[in-house]
Amino acid sequence: MLDFPRWRKIWLWGLTFMVVLCAIPSFFAALGVAYPDELPEPTVNLGLDLAGGSHILLEAEPEQVAAQRLQNMEESVRTALRDADPEIRIGDVSTANGRLSFMLEDTSEIDRTREILTPLMNGQGLTREWELTVVDTSRVVLTPSQQAIDTAVTQAMDSATDVVRRRIDELGTREPTIIRQGDTRIVVQVPGLQDPEQLKELLGQTARLEFKLVDLDALPNDVAQGIAPPGSQIFPYAEGTPGEGTNIAVRRLGGIQGDSLTGAQPGVDPQTNENVVNIQFDQQGGQRFAQLTTQNVGKPFAIILDGEVLSAPNINEPIRGGGAQISGSFTADSANALSISLRSGALPVDLAIVEERTVGPDLGADSIRAGLIAMGVGSLLVVLLMIATYGRFGVYATAALVINVTMILGIMAILNTTLTLPGIAGFVLTIGAAVDANVLINERIREERKRGRKVVTAVENGYREASRAIYDANITNAIAGALLFAFGSGPVRGFAIVLLIGLVTSVFTAVMLTRMWVADWLKSARPRDINI
Known part of the structure; x- marks a missing residue:
């Protein structure tokens, strides 16, 4: 028990200091104090229920x-x-x-x-x-x-969920919640996004890009009235384009879909100084595009996005190399938004916004304040009980508890995880559960002393015997937490994350750190009896 090598002490203190150090930026953020820009800033992200944000419900047809x-x-x-x-x-x-x-x-x-x-x-x-x-x-x-048909709808919704996730990731937001709801709905929650207009515009755009040959045989009067010749379709020009307010007839079959795109970047046409979107096809799509333009030199083809014509330029020469340029009276922002949509892929089905909510940060601030109060009151009661019951060993348990809470924040910051309201509940639960290990150890030491064991032997047996029960109990809790994380979503996963991290840090602080402290005290003081 007294033989605690120096290397182990250095390892335990070094690991503790490093993790606690990672929690400091989160404390600065919670207190509203500016953190130096020159230093790394791993902070705990706040979920929708704490930081506020946007909640949107999408429904497919x-x-x-x-x-x-x-x-x-x-x-x-x-x-x-x-x-x-x-x-x-x-x-x-x-x-x-x-x-x-x-x-x-x-x-x-x-x-x-x-x-x-x-x-x-x-x-x-x-x-x-x-x-x-x-x-x-x-x-x-x-x-x-x-x-x-049912299988196709399910596959389309799975694909739409992936596309929505990729688009939101392009916005640079942290920890969005994107889950299926029922057969044809998708729930999107983005913490920290108070203005949902950009999100709505991005998700409301199907980004289905098509290249179709213009039907030159269509009668202008019929096209103006929306009457399509056999084998053709009528599409309107998009708002802001030179042909706005008019229609165009295109061949229904034989065009190229934009599902073979590998890249899309906003740019500026050096000749016209207009905002454009430069696209790149994969090898197969590039070959089809080259074949289409080679066989139809001198003919116009329409660039159609979500059922609206952006432009209908003439094919002056074969376009090879797999690259093309889309123009359509874009602004810099709209060109960038279209690039994001095209890069993330077209939605296989249109998604309509059927519900929209903006959660303000005030609710989150109240929740954090209430959680901190509960944590503080709970911690104070636990500290008083432990010190009154176990004396010096209660002080060790209290110090381990403080380090435990700080290490949870540090690990969450390192892993870039999100703290939700149930996560705060997990914190409060961890405070009560964290001292269970010390209670088991201390009670076991009491029993050993009652049996007449010497101080060092009683402490050694207490830690060794109690550790078995502690490890078994934490393993079963870890299994439950892992299942919650695997099968839960959103706030449920937030609770599971705090629970799992808390189990690891509780064992580390309540067993390893307190054992090191007790060993140092016994080695230096060599007491003949202990008050526990």
């Missing part, structure tokens, strides 16, 4: 997923039948009522059509996602299964 599946299937069917040898000609294509149907010009091609389309109707694992039926001997009807 699953019908868009089904419509997109129909469009993709139509393009795949057209390509497969066109590439067949010999080609299978079709007409009267319709996507009404959630089904894809078309007429065969040659009814004798029914069996060959079914054979060609069978691979397209099977999903992963050869699961049938589409049903093919023949009506009136010449019309082929493809109907998606409900299970396939």
Whole structure:
């Protein structure tokens, strides 16, 4: 017990000092005192319930997923039948009522059509996602299964959640909470963001970028009235563009989607001095873009973002290298926002804001004040009880408790974790639970002394025997905390983080540090009896 090597003392004090030092910036922030800029500043982040911020509930429209599946299937069917040898000609294509149907010009091609389309109707694992039926001997009807639609909606929502997370991370915010709610909703909570307008603009933008060829055969009067020729679509020009207030007709199929982008950066066109967005395709997307521009030199193509045309320039020459430039009367801020949206990826489905709340920091300040009061009162009562009951050993337990709370803050600052209101509850709980280890040790030492053990032997046995129960109890609590962290979200995880860190620091301070202090005292004082 008295043999406590110097290297172990240096290690214990060094580790304690380093972690406590990391908690100092958090105390400066809590007291409102300026912290020197020259020094590192690891601080504990405050959650939405403490720092205030923005709460937004997003809801998707699953019908868009089904419509997109129909469009993709139509393009795949057209390509497969066109590439067949010999080609299978079709007409009267319709996507009404959630089904894809078309007429065969040659009814004798029914069996060959079914054979060609069978691979397209099977999903992963050869699961049938589409049903093919023949009506009136010449019309082929493809109907998606409900299970396939539900699976597609789930995948789209998972992808949308990832896109939302990437966009918010681009804002540089700390510890946002982004979780699914139900089948078609996403909850977004961003601490510290008091003005949600930028967040709303970023999340409300689908960022679905498309490059489509302009239909030069469309009649201007029909286009102005929103009437699209067969095989084409009508899109309006975006606000602020030269064509604002007018429409344009583009070919519905055969364009390029922006899902193959690898980069997007805001910039300035050196010739016009306008804000633009420079984009870069991956290898496959670059090849498709080069092929599109090579085959259509001299023709206009429209750059469409979220259903609005940004511009429709002529293709003067093939565009190779996988790079392109988007212009559309951008400001510096709007060009940067569009770059963030394009880099993070397009949302697979539109998200509408159905609920919006801004949480002010006043509530958080009241919660922190109440938590500090509870912590202070609880700490004072625990200190008085420990000192009155165990004397010197109670003083050691009190010192360990103070260091324990400080080390929790230091470790949270090092890990850049977030403190929430339940986390404060975890702090208060840790104060009461932290001294349990010292109570077990001290009571065990009492028992050893009653049995007639000498002072050093009683203390040695007390620490050794009590440590087993302490480790067992903390391991079971750690398992519960790990499960809370793994399966919980938001404030629940905040509580779990404080609980797990508190378990580690409690064992370190209540067992290791107090044992070192007691060993030093016994070695220097060599008391014949102890008051415990």
